[in-house]
Amino acid sequence: MTTRIGTVREPDAPPPPAGAGWNRLTGTALILLSLLAALSCYSVFTSWLPADRALYREYKAARTCPDHTVIRPSENCLRHVTFTVEATSTTRRNIRVTLLGPPPWSKVVVPFGDRGPVLSDLRTGDRLTGTVWRGVVVVIAQGDDRQESADAPRDEPQMTAAIGTFAALVAGLSLAFGVMRLARPRHPGLFAWRPYGKVLLIVTGASCGVVGLATVWTGLPWPLVPTVCGTVLGGTAWFLHRDLLRGAVRQDGPDAA
Numbered sequence: 001m002t003t004r005i006g007t008v009r010e011p012d013a014p015p016p017p018a019g020a021g022w023n024r025l026t027g028t029a030l031i032l033l034s035l036l037a038a039l040s041c042y043s044v045f046t047s048w049l050p051a052d053r054a055l056y057r058e059y060k061a062a063r064t065c066p067d068h069t070v071i072r073p074s075e076n077c078l079r080h081v082t083f084t085v086e087a088t089s090t091t092r093r094n095i096r097v098t099l100l101g102p103p104p105w106s107k108v109v110v111p112f113g114d115r116g117p118v119l120s121d122l123r124t125g126d127r128l129t130g131t132v133w134r135g136v137v138v139v140i141a142q143g144d145d146r147q148e149s150a151d152a153p154r155d156e157p158q159m160t161a162a163i164g165t166f167a168a169l170v171a172g173l174s175l176a177f178g179v180m181r182l183a184r185p186r187h188p189g190l191f192a193w194r195p196y197g198k199v200l201l202i203v204t205g206a207s208c209g210v211v212g213l214a215t216v217w218t219g220l221p222w223p224l225v226p227t228v229c230g231t232v233l234g235g236t237a238w239f240l241h242r243d244l245l246r247g248a249v250r251q252d253g254p255d256a257a
Helices: 020-062 155-183 195-217 223-248
Strands: 079-091 094-098 107-111 128-133 137-142 145-148
Touching: 094 137, 094 145, 107 137, 155 195, 155 223, 195 223
Parallel strands: none
Antiparallel strands: 079 094, 079 128, 094 107, 128 137, 137 145
């Protein structure tokens, strides 16, 4: 009787390298992902960002509607309408107020990004003044307090730029890793998910989010977002690549997927 003895791998031994066919398939998928991310980036910077900035300029340039004009559902001027509060919701995921007003705004639901200063004190039956622009309530006011709704155009291109920058950096990373897997399907070297790809993707998302929020809060111009995020990612990639070559950072294997 013949007994077959299998090879037992030590628990701490690196996993066997991935097959060339799998690496080629992964490389192709990464290149396709880079194309989709690049198209998303192009759309953000050529359509979304300019459209938002143009909308905000139009909103800030709008004037109060003349009282004697016919009221239309959607107007480019600002119309101040008296509403009655029907209901409010201040849960974390659903912050809104339902208002009853004259036609054509007999019943409108106005979303908000936070609870104050007006929304938190509203009760059913309260009356307030709502500013309507292009058919949506953009501001509610009660006494001296005013609060912009979530539908009000805002001058916050920094976060939009952060989304576009993230897409651009993901496109670059996906292209680089995909090309390396196609060029060297058996041994892509350091261009693997662990730890190089994983760390770079985390740094990309974190830097875009932090820089986007920081520039919004400080009012810094949006072109700083791609500049800073790209610099952070480039520096991280260089230092991590250097440390991996020196063996200072442990890799799970030469082809860790």
